[in-house]
Amino acid sequence: MNIKITGSGSYIPTKIVSNSDFSKHEFLNEDGSPFAQPNEIITEKFQGITGIEERRYVADDLITSDIATIASQKAIENANIDPETLDYIIFAHNFGDVKKGAIQGDMLPSLASKVKYNLRIKNPKCVAYDMLFGCPGWVEGVIQATAFIKSGMAKKCLVIGAETLSRVTDPHDRDSMIYSDGAGATIIEATENEGGILAHESATFTYDEANYLFFGGSFNKNLDPNVRYIKMHGRKIYEFALSNVPKAMKECLDSCGIDISNLKKILIHQANEKMDEAIIQRFYKLYGQTPPDGIMPMSIHKLGNSSVATVPTLYDSLVKGEIENQELNKGDVIMFASVGAGMNVNAIVYKM
Template structure:
């Protein structure tokens, strides 16, 4: 028995937000003081570091679970399964359903339950629940689905990563330009087909790192102090990721027994292009190799950082031939990897 992705789907919001759309924002330092550079220069430096030219925001009349339902329907259709045969629906997110122009996160019932309702699944033995694991949430949910299947507790699982980060950003914080919205979904099944999940690695670093990402007040001291937004210590996250993600990926690859020369693609969570490039370069240096050209497909330039949705969306775009110059074929070995709030790190070695 092998455990494979038998179908995938994604939802990419139609609302495009370019860097020029931030031209009128009043960006401030953490202490509330003004920057000594114009927004044009801020945007220019932002692109140099992150690679992000534009991002997608959910329409005003949509919430997180709406996007998840759309992505889930596509994954179910691609897999050809009867949704009534699903044993688990596991939905990774961070902030629940947040309606436009509100400050409340709505997580009761769970977003997974809302997806089950939206799919009109009647089977009560289809268990639906959410996980909160930062940006690596979708990969962690896949690891959980694999565990259920290995233990004989499930045969088919729907695993989703969906988030509307645009609803929790501080418009006075430059980091708000990184975040975006989206959803990616996959069907994970037990199958007699060759390949599937070969190994996984997962860890939580919290002794010093727990608050590298957190909820904090607006940088504008005139804003309501009771409203808080997503905040991060970017330099600390960068240094942490460079130190720990390559080692986790290498450990995962070693467990799989697959030589590094057989790896076709690395699908890594994308929050910062330069950081991702540095992670991949350091990973290959562990094997005393140069980084192969084209090993790391990128979607961040047009889609930004959609947190838990980034990796499954990237996978879906590639397998459906929707990412220019990228493809995956049966038998190809890929690595999924992510890092995010917690600080959490995980990786999966997967054979198509």
């Protein structure tokens, strides 16, 4: 028995927000003081570091569970399965359903339960639950689905990663330009076909690192201090990722005995182009090598950082031939890797 991704689906929001759309934003320092530089310089430097040219936001009438349902329906159709045969629905997100203009996230009932309801699944043995694991949530959901299947507790699982970060960002924080919305879903299934998940690795660092990402007040001191937004210590996250993600990737690859020369693609969380490039460089340096051209497909330039959705939407785009000059073929060995709030890191080695 092997455990494979037998279907995938995505929802990429239709609203495109370019860097130039931030030209009239009032960006402030943490102490509330204005930046000395004009927004054109701020956005130019931002693009140079992150690689982000534009990002996607959901329409005003959509929430996270809505776009997750759409991605899930596509994954179910792609896998050609009866949704009533699903044993688990594992939904990775971080902020719940946040309606346009709301100041609270809604997680009652769980978003996984909402998706199960939206899919009209009657089977009570299909267990639905949410996972809060930062940006690596979808990867960790796949790892949990793998454990359920290996243990005999499940045969088919739906693993979702979806987020609407545009609803929880401080418009006065220049970091808000990083974040975007999206949803990706996959069917994880026991199969007799060759390939599948070969190894996985996870870790949580909290001793000094727990609050590198956190909820905090707006940089605009005139706004309600009780309304909170996603905040981060960007430099600390960058240093943490460069130190810990390559190690986790190496441990994962070494544990399944695959030589790094046989690795065809690395699908890494689309957080920051410069950071992702540095992670890949350090990973290959651990083997005394340099990364080959095209090893790291990217979607961040046009889609931004949609947290848990970045890896599954990237995978779905690749398998459906939607990324220029990139492809996945049967028998290819690939790696999924992610890092995010917690601080959490994880990786999976997978054979197509």
